[in-house]
Amino acid sequence: MTSLTQPFLSVDALHKAFVLHGQGGMTLEVMRDLSLTLSPGECLVLAGPSGIGKSTLLKMLHGSYRVTGGTLRLHFEDGDLSLDTLPAHAWHTLRRDVIGYVSQFLRVVPRVPAVEVVIEPLLARGVDEAEARVRAEAMLARLNLPERLWSLPPGTFSGGEQQRVNIARGFIAEHPLLLLDEPTASLDAANREVVVQLIQEAKARGAALLGIFHDEDVRDRVADRLLPLSPHMGAALASTPANAEEIRS
Amino acid sequence: MTASDPTASGYNFAYLDEQTKRMIRRGLLKAVAIPGYQVPFGGREMPMPYGWGTGGMQLTASVLGQDDVLKVIDQGADDTTNAVSIRAFFERVAGVTTTTATGEADVIQTRHRIPEQPLRQGQLLIFQVPIPEPLRFIEPSEEETRLMHALEEYGVMHVKLYEDIARHGHIATTYAYPVKVDGRYVTDPSPIPKFDNPKLHMNEALMLFGAGREKRLYAIPPYTRVESLDFEDHPFEVQEWDDPCAICGARDTFLDEVITDDRGGRMFVCSDTDYCQSRTEEVA
Amino acid sequence: MKRPDLDRATLLEARGVSRLYGPGKGCEAIDIRLHRGEVLGIVGESGSGKSTLLRLLAGMERPDAGQVVYHSHEGELDLYAIGEARRRALLRMEWGLVHQNPRDGLRLGVSAGANIGERLMALGERHYGQLRAAGQDWMGRVELDPRRIDDAPKTFSGGMQQRLQIARTLVTRPNLVFMDEPTGGLDVSVQARLLDMLRTLVRELGLSVILVTHDLAVARLLAHRLMVMRRGQVVETGLTDQILDDPQHAYTQLLVSSVLTP
Numbered sequence: 001m002t003s004l005t006q007p008f009l010s011v012d013a014l015h016k017a018f019v020l021h022g023q024g025g026m027t028l029e030v031m032r033d034l035s036l037t038l039s040p041g042e043c044l045v046l047a048g049p050s051g052i053g054k055s056t057l058l059k060m061l062h063g064s065y066r067v068t069g070g071t072l073r074l075h076f077e078d079g080d081l082s083l084d085t086l087p088a089h090a091w092h093t094l095r096r097d098v099i100g101y102v103s104q105f106l107r108v109v110p111r112v113p114a115v116e117v118v119i120e121p122l123l124a125r126g127v128d129e130a131e132a133r134v135r136a137e138a139m140l141a142r143l144n145l146p147e148r149l150w151s152l153p154p155g156t157f158s159g160g161e162q163q164r165v166n167i168a169r170g171f172i173a174e175h176p177l178l179l180l181d182e183p184t185a186s187l188d189a190a191n192r193e194v195v196v197q198l199i200q201e202a203k204a205r206g207a208a209l210l211g212i213f214h215d216e217d218v219r220d221r222v223a224d225r226l227l228p229l230s231p232h233m234g235a236a237l238a239s240t241p242a243n244a245e246e247i248r249s
Numbered sequence: 250m251t252a253s254d255p256t257a258s259g260y261n262f263a264y265l266d267e268q269t270k271r272m273i274r275r276g277l278l279k280a281v282a283i284p285g286y287q288v289p290f291g292g293r294e295m296p297m298p299y300g301w302g303t304g305g306m307q308l309t310a311s312v313l314g315q316d317d318v319l320k321v322i323d324q325g326a327d328d329t330t331n332a333v334s335i336r337a338f339f340e341r342v343a344g345v346t347t348t349t350a351t352g353e354a355d356v357i358q359t360r361h362r363i364p365e366q367p368l369r370q371g372q373l374l375i376f377q378v379p380i381p382e383p384l385r386f387i388e389p390s391e392e393e394t395r396l397m398h399a400l401e402e403y404g405v406m407h408v409k410l411y412e413d414i415a416r417h418g419h420i421a422t423t424y425a426y427p428v429k430v431d432g433r434y435v436t437d438p439s440p441i442p443k444f445d446n447p448k449l450h451m452n453e454a455l456m457l458f459g460a461g462r463e464k465r466l467y468a469i470p471p472y473t474r475v476e477s478l479d480f481e482d483h484p485f486e487v488q489e490w491d492d493p494c495a496i497c498g499a500r501d502t503f504l505d506e507v508i509t510d511d512r513g514g515r516m517f518v519c520s521d522t523d524y525c526q527s528r529t530e531e532v533a
Numbered sequence: 534m535k536r537p538d539l540d541r542a543t544l545l546e547a548r549g550v551s552r553l554y555g556p557g558k559g560c561e562a563i564d565i566r567l568h569r570g571e572v573l574g575i576v577g578e579s580g581s582g583k584s585t586l587l588r589l590l591a592g593m594e595r596p597d598a599g600q601v602v603y604h605s606h607e608g609e610l611d612l613y614a615i616g617e618a619r620r621r622a623l624l625r626m627e628w629g630l631v632h633q634n635p636r637d638g639l640r641l642g643v644s645a646g647a648n649i650g651e652r653l654m655a656l657g658e659r660h661y662g663q664l665r666a667a668g669q670d671w672m673g674r675v676e677l678d679p680r681r682i683d684d685a686p687k688t689f690s691g692g693m694q695q696r697l698q699i700a701r702t703l704v705t706r707p708n709l710v711f712m713d714e715p716t717g718g719l720d721v722s723v724q725a726r727l728l729d730m731l732r733t734l735v736r737e738l739g740l741s742v743i744l745v746t747h748d749l750a751v752a753r754l755l756a757h758r759l760m761v762m763r764r765g766q767v768v769e770t771g772l773t774d775q776i777l778d779d780p781q782h783a784y785t786q787l788l789v790s791s792v793l794t795p
Contacts, residue, residue, distance in 0.1 A: 021783030022790065064774040066781065076536040088758050088772045089568045090539035097537050109732070109754060110725030123736060176534055387640070400618045402625070404655025411650055412643045414661055415683050480661040 007037035008075055008208040009061075009177060015069030016056055030056055034070070036227055040176070043199060043209040043222050048229035054212045057229075058179040061210065062101045063091040074098070074177070096124050100175030104182045106166040108155045114165045115140065115150045121173035139168040143194055159186045171198050178202060180211035184218050196221050263310040263343040269293055273311040273466070277457060280468035285430030286398070287381050292464035302335055302360060303461030305377035309339065309358045312373060312457070318346045320354035325362040325503070325520030332360075349523050361424070363445040365502050365524040368454035370471060376439040378460040381467065383427045383437040403435050406478055414483055423488065429476045430469055438475075444487045444503045449475040494519045497528035541568035543604050544709060544741045550589050550599030557764040560586045562599070564767075565760065567709075572735055572742040574756030574773065576749060578788070582765035584713065587745045591630055591711045592620050603709075625655055629702035633714040635694035638701065639686045645672065645697055646682040652705045671700040675730060692723035696730065703734060712744045716751055728754050749792050753777055761785045 016031040031053045038044050046054040059065040061072060061083070072083035086094070095101075100121075109117070115136050122132035140150055143164040149157065154165045167183050180199070184192045192215065199222045202209060213219040219226075261267065269291070276290040295303040313319065319339055323332040327349040335358060336347050348354050351364040360377045368374060384394040387405045397403070406427050413421045426443035430436045438449055439458060449456065449469060456469040469475060479485040493500045495516035502524060504517040519525035547565040560582035567573050575583045588594040590601055592612050601612040603623065612620060624630070632638040639648055646668035650658070658664055669679035675696035677689075686694050695715065702710065715731065716724040732755060735742060746752050752759055752773060759776040761769045761784065769782040780786045 018779075019781070021786050059778070063772055065779040066771070066775060076534055078536050081536055081539075086539070088770065088775070089541055089566075089571060091772055092571065092757055093537055093539045093541070109729060111729045112732075120736075387642075396617075396621075400621055402621070402655065404625075404651055407654040407659070408640070408643055408647045408651050411647045411654065411661065411664060415644050415646055415665075479659075480664075481659050483661050 006039065006075060008040045009036075009038040009210070010073045010075065011036045011057075011061075011070070012073075013070040014057070014060065014067065014072065016053070016060060016065065017068045034229070038177075038208045038210055040206040040208050041203050042224045043203055043211060044225050044227055045219050045223035046210065046212050046229055047219075047226045052229045054229060055181055058101070058181050058210065058212070061177075061179055062099060063088075063095070096121070096173075098175060099177045099179065100170055100173060101179045102167055102170030102181065102183045104163070104185055106154055106162040108153065108162070110155065111153050113151045114145065114154050114157075117154060117165055118168045118172055121169060125173070135172060136168065139172050140165070143168055144191055160188065160191070163187060164191060167195060167198070171202065174202070174205065174207065176207055178207055178209045178211075180209060180213075182212050182214060184213060184215050192218055260342050262315070263313045263339065264295075265293060265307065265310045269307075270311040273307060276466050277308070277311070277468060280457070280466055281455070281470050283434070284470055284473050285428075285434030285436040285467060287465045287467045290464055290466055292461055295461065296338075297334075299462040300379065302331060302358070302377040304459030304463075304466070305358050305360070305375050305461075306335060306338070306459075307461065308375050308457050308459040308466060309356060310343075312375075313339065313343055313345060313356055315343070315345065317355040318348050318353055319343075320348050320351065320357045320523075321359075322357065322362060322364070322521075322523075323360045325364075325505070326522045328522065350527070351521075351523055361440050361442075362503070362520060363441055363448045365499075365519070365521040366527075367448075368452060370453045372454040374452075374454050374456045376441075376456065376458045378437070378439040378458045378465075379462070381437055381458065381460040381463050381465040383435050398434060401433070403429075406435055407480070410478060410480065410483075414480070420479065420483055420485070426485075427478050429478060431473050431475075435478070436467065436469075442488065442503055443477065443485070446475070446477045446485070447487065451475075490517055492517055494525060497525045499525070499528060541570065543567070544569045544571075545590065545604070545743070546600075546602040547586075547590060548600045548602065550586075550596040550601060552585055552589055552594060552596045553765065554585075558582070560589070560762070560765040562766070563589075565590070567741060567743060569741055570739050571758060572740075572744060572756045574744045574746060574752040574759045575762060576746060576752050576759055576776075576788075577762035578747060580764075581762040583745045583747075583762045585765075586762070587711055587713055587743065590743060591628070592624055625652065626705070627708045629705070629707035629710040631699055631702050631710065631712040631715050633717045635686075635691065635698040638698040639694060641686050644683045644685055645677070645689070648686060648697060648701045649704050652701065656705060667704060671704050672697075674734070675700045676726070690723075692719050692727065695719060695727060699727075699731070699734070703738065703740075706738055708741060710740050710742045712742060714746055714748075715744070716748070717746075724751075731755060749777060749789065761788065 012035050014031060014034040018028045020026045020028065048054060056065060060067050067084040074081045118136040118139060119132040123129060145161060145164050154162050163186050184195050196218055199209060273290055276288045280286065280288045293307060295306055297303060321332045321336040323329040326332060339345055340347055351366040356373045358375045382394055384397055388394050410420050424442050425437055425440045426446055428436055428438050428446060428449060438446060451472050453471050455471055458467045477485040490504050494502060494504055496518050499519055502519045502521060505520040506515055507518055508515050543566055545567040547563050549562050549564060551561045553559040553561060563586055575586060577583045589596050595613050603610045603612055646665060649668040649671050650664040653664055653667060668682050672679040672682060677693055677696055686697055689697060716727050728751060744756055756773045759773050760767050761776060763784050769776060769785045776785060777789055780789050
């Protein structure tokens with residue numbers, strides 16, 4: 001394990017722009033010159049108004065968005081790994097073993113029961129199915145998802161229930177780097193509490209966490225540091241990525 | 250074999266002209282060299298319709314010599330219409346001696362049987378073949394079946410046998426049972442009963458197959474390995490009968506069911522009339 | 534923590550393959566690299582050349598230029614430099630092809646069990662009992678009633694026929710599977726079931742797949758990586774979510790934005 005004082009993740013001068021070909025090649029700059037470091041066992045919370053580019057940063061760290069400029073590096077005992085230059089196929093293993101992502105919304109696969117959604121990251125690593133199932137069920141129980149729902153596809157679940165399935169799926173594989181995009185958004189107090197515990201346990205085992213939390217109570221309890229994003233944005237960047245999403249879609 | 254002294258004036262010896270016979274013999278040499286491989290040949294019109302043995306007759310005509318003794322059988326019998334007609338045909342156009350005795354014949358043309366009496370070295374058995382291609386049932390394209398043979402893609406042959414067992418509980422194919430010749434080519438042995446399949450294996454005689462409509466010929470040379478396709482847990486088996494032949498009492502021959510009256514009476518007798526008769530004479 | 538090994542062995546490669554039927558028709562100078570255990574989706578509209586590319590990659594059509602290289606256990610094989618015998622043996626033994634129309638990939642005249650058993654028999658399996666056991670096992674895996682093993686595919690619905698075709702293809706556990714619009718032509722409810730089943734099989738068998746589809750939702754669910762084709766050329770490649778969530782090329786942006794989301 002890397003020494004706790006050494007960062008696990010370094011982001012340097014990160015730049016992201018969307019070019020909208022459908023809008024006459026209009027360029028939307030949504031992030032400029034963002035730098036941060038994140039150490040194992042640390043939870044860094046991104047702060048700033050909605051649409052400032054917090055989710056965009058997480059998506060770049062997860063490989064879902066491409067990097068326009070700057071560098072993203074992971075530091076391992078035996079050397080660095082640049083994420084911004086990684087070939088696409090390298091992400092398969094990286095996402096399986098190193099970088100986990102809990103988004104706000106569950107992408108429902110039709111017909112797949114909740115428990116199968118949760119165990120999938122373990123099965124992908126070759127964990128024995130019976131063992132994976134035990135762990136998944138324990139996780140769902142902990143998140144107070146009624147047992148009768150476990151074998152049902154989450155398509156018909158409420159927003160909160162879907163989110164808990166998603167959280168279980170995100171935390172079960174114990175990735176060394178976890179990206180959390182408002183994991184508590186539609187949860188009640190009891191379940192928020194469970195998520196706070198899960199985050200603290202992840203920190204305790206040395207995971208580095210980068211999160212977005214709108215709930216100030218949760219934020220205050222899990223955050224080691226806050227990173228306000230607005231100073232990184234130039235004055236020219238009046239249009240928000242939220243608008244950008246609308247224009248692009 | 251010469252062209253002199255044809256018995257029926259106006260015809261060359263054994264009906265076909267010498268060029269055609271040479272062409273067919275060249276095909277036969279190739280067939281012998283590649284056991285089980287189907288060789289195309291330029292089939293000629295024969296004075297009878299397809300389906301009556303035109304392929305077998307062209308082969309017989311091509312290999313027949315003036316001193317040869319010919320036997321013709323149809324489903325084992327020497328006295329059925331097809332056998333009688335073909336025998337008469339060669340008597341007339343080749344003037345050769347004919348016989349019904351298996352042991353005395355040099356050349357035997359057959360439809361759907363192999364004689365019960367073991368053949369010996371030097372004898373020729375010529376089969377009449379309706380459909381020479383064993384893969385045709387599943388693959389209509391000739392181009393594709395030729396490629397399948399070339400590449401030994403024979404999995405589909407077992408699909409057919411599998412389907413037999415799935416439907417009937419056993420391999421229900423009883424005639425034209427596919428064989429593999431010399432460990433290489435899957436071959437249709439013509440519609441002989443599967444009872445005769447074991448006789449193909451290491452036979453001392455040269456076996457030639459001719460398909461007139463399809464214009465294909467192939468061969469199983471003497472002493473060639475011939476295996477009937479099967480499954481480990483459903484091995485190839487031949488037919489058996491509860492009763493012996495009602496005429497000669499043989500228990501090891503292929504029997505035909507004969508209806509004796511219109512009240513359901515029936516009996517089983519050897520399909521090989523010559524064999525049956527010779528046994529009866531021995532006993533008598 | 535040590536640096537993870539992110540490299541994956543290459544399984545299939547196209548090096549500048551071209552096959553043009555006319556200007557912009559077919560495909561031109563395509564480079565592809567499929568890694569082991571990867572599902573690569575080839576997406577594009579009809580006429581984009583994706584089906585031609587599939588035929589070139591799957592050994593069914595010789596390219597005008599370029600090479601298709603398969604990294605087999607014995608080393609690299611140039612698909613169109615090896616003989617036809619070898620190529621067909623490869624298709625039969627190590628590869629599999631799932632057609633869009635199950636009737637193209639099934640033998641309709643023989644039972645479901647015979648359909649599943651055919652590839653095993655082609656590989657030399659000669660035990661009826663074992664063929665039958667494999668048939669029943671695979672019918673179960675693709676959620677067909679094993680009691681229908683002796684029924685003809687004609688008596689199955691379209692979705693069932695497609696699952697039967699998948700069982701027939703995967704029974705020999707091929708290293709590489711080509712799928713041509715595997716859910717095309719099926720009802721939406723039937724599609725969902727098939728997609729889920731394919732996902733499970735891909736993971737359980739560790740399949741490497743080249744998937745051709747015009748349906749971006751199918752691509753999102755099945756593919757790890759996407760290649761976008763247009764007028765015979767590759768306009769963009771990347772991780773599936775990169776292509777669908779952050780498309781770079783004008784055409785990809787148009788394609789992604791044209792999808793109806795309910």
